[in-house]
Amino acid sequence: MIDYFKSKTILKIAMVYAIAIFSIKPNIYAQNLEAADSLKILLTEDDTLSSTNKLIILSNLSQLCSSPEDVLTYSKRLLRSAHDHKQTNYVVKAYQYQGVAYRMKGNLKESLKQLIKSAELAKENHYLQLQAEAYLEIANTYTANSQFKNSLLYEKKAIEILRKDGDIKKLAINLLNTGYSYYTLNYLDSSLALYNEAEPLFDTTGLTIGKAYVIGNRALVYWQQGDDQTAERDLLKAIDMLEPLGDQFGMSDYHNQLGRLYAERNDITSSINHTNAALQMAKALDLKEQIRDASLLLSQLYEEQQDYTQAYTYQTQYITYKDSIENTETTKKMADLRTEFEVNQKEKEIAILEKSQLMNRTYIIIAVFLLALAILLILYFRQRLHNTRLMSANERKQHDEKIKKLLNTQETKALQSMVEGKDQERKRLAQELHNHFGSLLATIKVNINGIEEESIPNHYTLTTLVDQACNDIRNMSHSLNMGISENFGLVSALKELSEHLRQSGDLEVEFSASMCGHALAADEEITIYRIVQELVSNVLKHSHATKLSILLTCFEEEQIMNIMVQDNGRGFDTKNKPKSGGIGVETLNKMVADKQGDIKFDSNTISGTTVIIDLPLSYENIEEL
Numbered sequence: 001m002i003d004y005f006k007s008k009t010i011l012k013i014a015m016v017y018a019i020a021i022f023s024i025k026p027n028i029y030a031q032n033l034e035a036a037d038s039l040k041i042l043l044t045e046d047d048t049l050s051s052t053n054k055l056i057i058l059s060n061l062s063q064l065c066s067s068p069e070d071v072l073t074y075s076k077r078l079l080r081s082a083h084d085h086k087q088t089n090y091v092v093k094a095y096q097y098q099g100v101a102y103r104m105k106g107n108l109k110e111s112l113k114q115l116i117k118s119a120e121l122a123k124e125n126h127y128l129q130l131q132a133e134a135y136l137e138i139a140n141t142y143t144a145n146s147q148f149k150n151s152l153l154y155e156k157k158a159i160e161i162l163r164k165d166g167d168i169k170k171l172a173i174n175l176l177n178t179g180y181s182y183y184t185l186n187y188l189d190s191s192l193a194l195y196n197e198a199e200p201l202f203d204t205t206g207l208t209i210g211k212a213y214v215i216g217n218r219a220l221v222y223w224q225q226g227d228d229q230t231a232e233r234d235l236l237k238a239i240d241m242l243e244p245l246g247d248q249f250g251m252s253d254y255h256n257q258l259g260r261l262y263a264e265r266n267d268i269t270s271s272i273n274h275t276n277a278a279l280q281m282a283k284a285l286d287l288k289e290q291i292r293d294a295s296l297l298l299s300q301l302y303e304e305q306q307d308y309t310q311a312y313t314y315q316t317q318y319i320t321y322k323d324s325i326e327n328t329e330t331t332k333k334m335a336d337l338r339t340e341f342e343v344n345q346k347e348k349e350i351a352i353l354e355k356s357q358l359m360n361r362t363y364i365i366i367a368v369f370l371l372a373l374a375i376l377l378i379l380y381f382r383q384r385l386h387n388t389r390l391m392s393a394n395e396r397k398q399h400d401e402k403i404k405k406l407l408n409t410q411e412t413k414a415l416q417s418m419v420e421g422k423d424q425e426r427k428r429l430a431q432e433l434h435n436h437f438g439s440l441l442a443t444i445k446v447n448i449n450g451i452e453e454e455s456i457p458n459h460y461t462l463t464t465l466v467d468q469a470c471n472d473i474r475n476m477s478h479s480l481n482m483g484i485s486e487n488f489g490l491v492s493a494l495k496e497l498s499e500h501l502r503q504s505g506d507l508e509v510e511f512s513a514s515m516c517g518h519a520l521a522a523d524e525e526i527t528i529y530r531i532v533q534e535l536v537s538n539v540l541k542h543s544h545a546t547k548l549s550i551l552l553t554c555f556e557e558e559q560i561m562n563i564m565v566q567d568n569g570r571g572f573d574t575k576n577k578p579k580s581g582g583i584g585v586e587t588l589n590k591m592v593a594d595k596q597g598d599i600k601f602d603s604n605t606i607s608g609t610t611v612i613i614d615l616p617l618s619y620e621n622i623e624e625l
Contacts (some may be wrong), residue, residue, distance in 0.1 A: 545571025
């Protein structure tokens, strides 16, 4: 007795769904082509279509087109248009259509990627029907790759949604399909439960073809459980239900199953009859796998009957279709491998390109950042330089004003001291004349008046002269008391100037004077003071010195006053003497030239600047110092 195998039905989920919707009428495919062509013309030629109508047409074209390339083309257009018009439900559909197209092309990896996008977006926006459809398509893709456990997982998710919110027809179809998935995994009780749940739903909707598949597929479960009688009855019933519907695909598969069932019972005649019926239907539909299986079974049956000619014929046919299927599968596997390789290569190229673009963007961002930073730094330092210049000019102005104020204050004080000194001297002289000589003349007058006129021949003349002397002394005293004395102290004024410079805290000042034995004329003292004052002013304004030395030396025999002012500042080029900055060198030259004096400059960046002036003098014979 031959050990005949129980083959699994080759019914696929997508095929069952198509059967349920279209009832497998011969002209349906042609009608779909005609509808697709009409929609293409309408989309191309009608410019008045609204955005909503375009979305509907693109969605229908994505469903009706038979070529996966056409499906991809229209679904991608649908995706762009849906994004542009913010129609999220059509975005979900577009991803789903692309997933189906990639599955038709054999690119299961990309198919799953697009379908998962569709499911997640539908879930996010609470499109339950679209979410269930996406789950079912994911299940179909896993089934196409023989990953039945993964397929079952998504079928169960879809059924949960359809039970809560879905039409009865879709629920019944997916219960049927999920029952088949349980059957392929040998979960027979679960498979039987879903078939039993689907049967009354097909009765309610009047979908006879669905009920026929429930009965036929459930028969396989009964057979697997050892109840071959019920299996035989239900397989025959399913064939009877499918025959008026013209569904040769289902009948071919169920005849094949009956052939195996009768072979197990050793009912060779019934087995040959049903297997031959399956073979004829399979050849009409070019179902190579069913032809292969039927040919193998017939070869074994005729061999059992010792009809070796027929056995050889069907064995040859079996080998031919087996090789054809294996070659097709090998070619498909090679194509899949090539596709996978090309996809991987493309992904690598894309990854390299993205990395390169990322690096380029990074470099551009860094360059822009550095450029912006450089501009900011330039602006910052430019502003800082401008501010520094303003502050420097401000400080210089304040410094000049401070020096000018200091010098003016000192000059005022010196002049005030001069005036006060002269006034005091005049007062002293006036008091001396008035008190001493006035009193003395008054005493003389009294004594003369005490002498008898007869005793002194010139008594009247003497009295008159004494009166005149008294008047003159009194007038002179009054005149001195109101006039200005020419006697003033140059050395005291310069000492006070030096002290004021020291008090500023910025300069270390040294002052020394070796004066002549005779007093200088007042105008000479003032000139010398102004010259020293101007030299000090130039030092404070221009030299940036920290030390200053002022030395006055009187050469009495030569009648020359030597003025030497020395600083440790930055110096200047004596060949190109500065001609600006206050009174400056030009004024000094004029002042010295007016007195027929001589001026010399010695300046360098190491030792600073030394100015030597020789000034001729004239004396007043008042008193020695």
